[in-house]
Amino acid sequence: MNINRRIELISNIGEFLKNYLDEDFDNSTDDKLVKFKDIITKAQSKNPWFTDENIKVNLTYWSNKLTKHNLNKWLSKYNLNNISRKNIAIIMAGNIPLVGFHDFICVFLSGHNSVIKLSNSDNFILPFLTDLMKVSSERIVYSDSFLKDYDGVIATGSDNTSRYFDYYFKNKGSIIRKNRNSIAILNGEESDDDLKSLSQDIFTYFGLGCRNVSKLYVPKNYNFDLFFNSIFGYKELINNHKYANNYDYNKAIYLMSEYKFLDNGFFIVKEGNEMHSPISTINFEYYDKVSILREKINLEDDNIQCIVSNIEFKGKVDFGETQNPSLNQYADNIDVMSFLLTI
Numbered sequence: 001m002n003i004n005r006r007i008e009l010i011s012n013i014g015e016f017l018k019n020y021l022d023e024d025f026d027n028s029t030d031d032k033l034v035k036f037k038d039i040i041t042k043a044q045s046k047n048p049w050f051t052d053e054n055i056k057v058n059l060t061y062w063s064n065k066l067t068k069h070n071l072n073k074w075l076s077k078y079n080l081n082n083i084s085r086k087n088i089a090i091i092m093a094g095n096i097p098l099v100g101f102h103d104f105i106c107v108f109l110s111g112h113n114s115v116i117k118l119s120n121s122d123n124f125i126l127p128f129l130t131d132l133m134k135v136s137s138e139r140i141v142y143s144d145s146f147l148k149d150y151d152g153v154i155a156t157g158s159d160n161t162s163r164y165f166d167y168y169f170k171n172k173g174s175i176i177r178k179n180r181n182s183i184a185i186l187n188g189e190e191s192d193d194d195l196k197s198l199s200q201d202i203f204t205y206f207g208l209g210c211r212n213v214s215k216l217y218v219p220k221n222y223n224f225d226l227f228f229n230s231i232f233g234y235k236e237l238i239n240n241h242k243y244a245n246n247y248d249y250n251k252a253i254y255l256m257s258e259y260k261f262l263d264n265g266f267f268i269v270k271e272g273n274e275m276h277s278p279i280s281t282i283n284f285e286y287y288d289k290v291s292i293l294r295e296k297i298n299l300e301d302d303n304i305q306c307i308v309s310n311i312e313f314k315g316k317v318d319f320g321e322t323q324n325p326s327l328n329q330y331a332d333n334i335d336v337m338s339f340l341l342t343i
Contacts (some may be wrong), residue, residue: 001135003080006109007071009133014066016132025038036128043097043124044291048242050097054205057323058097065327066105067177075109076326078337083111086151086343087141091165093156094119096205098126102327103154103336108139110340115141115150152343154336163286173343175334181275182306182322183215185293188222190310190319195230197320201308202232203322206243207279210305210331211322214277216269216284228264237280238266247280277301 017034022035039210044050047265088107092100099122118126125140147153153174154167162178169176184198201213216227218316231258254261261270261281272283287293290311297304297313313335330336 001111003075003109003111006080006111007068007075009135010105010109011066011068011071013129013132014063016129017066021056021063023057030134030237039124043122046124047094048122048240048287049095049206050210051240056099057204061324062098062101070327071109075337078341079176080109080111080341083341086112087115087149087151088112088340088343089115089147089153089155091117091119091147091153091155091157092119092122092126093121094121095208097122099209100156101126102331103156103262104130106336106340108156108338112343113139113141115143115147117143117149119148151338154339156331173339175332175336175339176333180210180303180305180332181214182211182308183217183275183297184213184319185217185287185297185303185307185311185313186219186222186311187290187309187311188219188225192226192230194221194310194319196233197318198308199231199234200320201306202231202282202324203237206237206240207277209323211323211325213306213308214282215275216282217287218284220286220288222286224262224269228262228267231267232264234265235266243280246278250278250281277298 016036019030020033020036023030025034025037025060028034040055044052044055083155090100090103090107092103100116100118104114104116104126116126120171127142133140149174153165153169153176154178155162155169157165159178162176165174165176182201184201190198198213201211202211205212206215247266247268251263254268254270259270261268263269266280268281270277270281270283271285273285274283277283294313297307306322307313308319308322309316310319
């Protein structure tokens, strides 16, 4: 199967997702789209974090990215002809819908076979989409047990599981991902639109992804009233029982521990040095000089996925864009396609 055919198959998924999002299911006659709706319902029953809104955000992203134009533009710098096909194991996380989809796309487009171990939290959507491709069975294999017969590995997990992955896959070419967090660096001059866009970076997928902003850096005497006004559009999150449980739990912990924090009834802002923050909360830290902060951030480079700011920082993204990476913006800044071409 040549690269043009592989691109066509992946772009067909993008077209299918676009049709799904546009479908009128009350009058639908497309069996595949109706079945996919049932698959989405199953996925939501399995994982309550996969709300209608979060599923829509995710599928809209992929429907926009997976066009022939975008795929060809992305792949133009790689030589993907005459690849010696090998088996690449992909261990996927399940924190947000289709979180391992980009890894699969990379492996398939590179010409290798995929041996996929899905998370139990997200094990319905991807198999349905890959079944639509109707490729030979050795091209895409799903495994529920220990992986075997593979030549390279892409594994995503926590800091704890990454240590296990490092040991277990020490004799294989691998990309091992661990916890990363995203941050926003504010200077107090952000517009209302900037801060409303920042709220998307914080709350999309309830804050469960590594591209969600979980830490704020703000200048001394920063006025948090502007921030709280900007996030008010997400007040309905408190009606989600899982989110509400996290909010109630974290607020109780902070009260009992006598932490100082700001609270608007559905979201908590607490001063702290930690990059990671629990669901329904965000940490913040004051800074004096951007130059000193820049040095500090550079030391944390291995722990940061995205930097959102109007201030110039290496690799920064615009407000509202953390969940909209281009196809060549790889997780952890590791070029997956180049890795696959060296296996």
